Amino acid sequence: VRGRRPRLRITLIVGVGTVFVTTASLLGQPRDAADDLLALYERGAYDTFDERVRPFGALPVNVNAFTRAADRWSGSGANRERRRLIAAAAAVELAAVLRDWDRGPVLLDAGRNWVKSSDDSETVRQWYRAALGAALRHGDANALLTSEDVGQTYGSDAYRGYSNESLRRFGDDPVLLLYRAIAFEMHWGVAAGPVEWLDRDAVERQLQLIRRAAEQQQLRRFPPAARMDAPSAVRLLGRDVVDLSNVSVVAEISLRLWRVASMFEELQRNPVTASEASVRLALTYDRLARPDWAAREFERMRDVPASPFVTYLVHFLRGRHFASAGRPQVAEVEYASALRAVPGAQSAVFALASLLFDSGRRAEAERLVAGALRTPLAEDPIKDYGAGDPSHLRDALAQLRRRLR
């Protein structure tokens, strides 16, 4: 037994040491990493910051450890107001590069607490733009829809009210209004499937048929894919009609789509959001079974200067329209224009490759596809349709850096 004591002592020392080192690394390292990130942001060392915080990469710090450390950090030092804004900005930078959004709300909630007590400055406005832009990129409608938007059909527990809050503070901000409109559009307006337009007379005729069937104790459904103007939809929600068959459901769909359309019509008037609002308005008209109005919007947009994101969308969607209308040569020109706006974007690449292949230009199709599969991949605006133009988020993050430098 005596002979074993030194070995036991060594084992204990090594064990305690291991526990100490492990504990120190678990507790200390993340905090150091968080402090390090905040210090980099504070002194404007953005290149180093960006090296550590890469899109789709592993975050250099645990999210909970970061928020705890940032809370401490922002409550110390000489200029606490500035430190709170820096902590909020760093949090939204981390949120913007997340691969999965599950930790995103933690970062945004922390950031929101740090900007809550600040004045309604341009920096805070840009923070909301960045925060809601990051949420939109991950399809987080909870953060984007106002309580009015979600109404009673959406669980209030899931709703966090960023949009209410941001619009209360910056109600005239076109980018925040655009984000909200996109969230509303994605929530209510993009269901797939064929649709048909019913004018007021046709709506009335359908209603008569349903009434007559009801009098004879029969059930007749209103055409579920029917779309109509807003007054017709409101008429269907009237007291004398609403309980008949499925009329209220069909009417609600049209009303929501008209609400989406009116949001984008409003945003068309602001130069910051005009082009993106126009392309979304055109697609909303399409969902409302008014391809003639959609075509008019697209035609109007052809020569309007716009961001690469919007230019791509316009040409890609025109290309698809012409391809399905049996005009492959015009479609080919449109897809090629889309690819000039965003080279290598895969949806236009594959759509164009199919046309090239069909017209016997296999080698061209092969080259096009091969070039689009290699990294770095081009972000495809149609695949990011629900996230909106990423330039708004990029601009907001850049503005934050400039203002907090």
Add this chain to the structure above:
Amino acid sequence: VTRPVHVVLAVLLAWVGVHGQGREPTFRSGVRVVTISAWVERGRRPLSGLTADDFMVLDNGVPQAVTQLAYETVPLDLTVIVDASQSTARGHDAIQRDANRIAAFLRPSERLRLLAIDTYVQELVPMGAAQSVTVRPLAMTGGFSAVHDAIAAALLGPADPERRRLVVALTDLSDNASATSPAQLVSIARASDSVLMVVQVPSRSGGRTAKLPYLIGGSAIGWMTDTARMTGGELIRASGTLFGNGHVDAVERLIEMFRQSYVLRYTPTGVQPEGWHGIEVSVKGERDVSVRARPGYFGG
């Protein structure tokens, strides 16, 4: 609408010298030649030892003379498509391990390419010798599945007339992010010189079920079956146990099966070159033998 322009690559390129079984044949361009991969089975066992004279090939109903026959000698270009989207999510390390195993199964003359399905189609390993395979990490993820686009990319891959091409797609078939429609995919398959085998693997929970708006998507098993059959391949439904190492086993089995197919070549005679050519392949005087091959090609 598919235009009658494209044919199996070999239609544009001619095979010149036959070096016999056990040696790799060489080919030269200039004369129209049609190439067909044909699986011949008696019962469920591959039938070897056949000669060119044993085959009967009808091109639009007109008998053709098989001028070249190879068995297990034409080197293989293998493209494997793995589903990296959330619906069947697999980590990079797992994909690297699988790629190593598949590469080890290939012969020195054979080549491997690896494509991944996610919101974007990504080339994780470019076509090349299989001795050392380094899988690139997924650059962008989104959790959606561009299945049709990935298969189109594989079927559109550049062809080498001295090699034959097998595409194995491991996917749950749930497409929600492609620009390529099912009809376009069938059209590409009709003119491709690759054989496509689709292994339908089970979906994992947690995958994105919604479709990206304004893209095509869908999960029509019928379309995918047609696409595979157009190339002479088929759709295989895997059981729930396929995940883990099971899917690598499936790829190895398909490679082995593909190696045991015959490569037939003939110069079409007595038929109009343009348009769709229906092909029927059979073994003369054998009733209990089944032959599986592509149903036709486009001449131009």
